[in-house]
Amino acid sequence: MIARRRLAGLAVVVPSLAAAALVPPSPARAGDGLEPYAPLLVELPGWKAGKLGGLAMQDGGSRIVVAQRGYERGEIHVSVQLLAGAPAQSRLAAGGTGMRTEASHGPASTTTIDGFKVTRTFQASDKSGTILIALGPSAALSLAFKGLTEDEALATAKGFDWKAMRAAVK
Incomplete structure (x- = not known):
């Protein structure tokens, strides 16, 4: 019965998280559970960092984290999300199979970098894409960008400490 309630709760929370990901991040507030993740979404040299936003919740043994921060350098924009729980699992499931594929949004490839599974998409026409780093089976770092080359x-x-992030979201 408890498992059904948790699943029902996730059925309500997951669509809300998806919608929240489309909205610009709201500033983090004291007590909302984001404080442990703030040091992980660091100031990047040469970039103007926005405020930390998102949400962090825990229900018994289940945890959901969506800590997000935007970065700007002139006309270049990068959005970074540290994800744990159901949001990470859904992103990782769509992350790729290890093969290079071609899709309408551009090529996608999955490789291993420094022991982490990394899935990348890139659209050359507007220099946009995503990088998804698997930090564990239910944790990920997602970077969406526009105005940068793939490299x-x-x-x-x-510029983010993937190992520290993996330890923080275990």
Whole structure:
């Protein structure tokens, strides 16, 4: 019965999280559970960082984290999300199979970098794409960008401490 209630709760929460991901992040407030993740979404040299936003909740043994922060450098925009729980699991499931594929939004490829499974998409026409780093079976770092080359975006993603993030969301 408890498992059904948790699943029913997730059925309500997951669509809300998807909608929240489309809205610009709201500033983090004291007590909302984001404080442990704030040091992980670091200031990047040469970038103007926005405020930390998102949500963090825990219900018994289930945890959901969506900590997000935007970064700007002139006309270039990057949105970074640290995800744990159901939001990460759904993103990772769509993350790729390890094969290079071609889709309407551009090519997608999955490789291993420093022991982490990394899935990348890139659209050359507007220099946009995503990088998804699997931090564990239910944790991920997602970087969406516009105005960067694929290599610049990967270098930006490497500006975050993936190992510290993996430890924080275990």
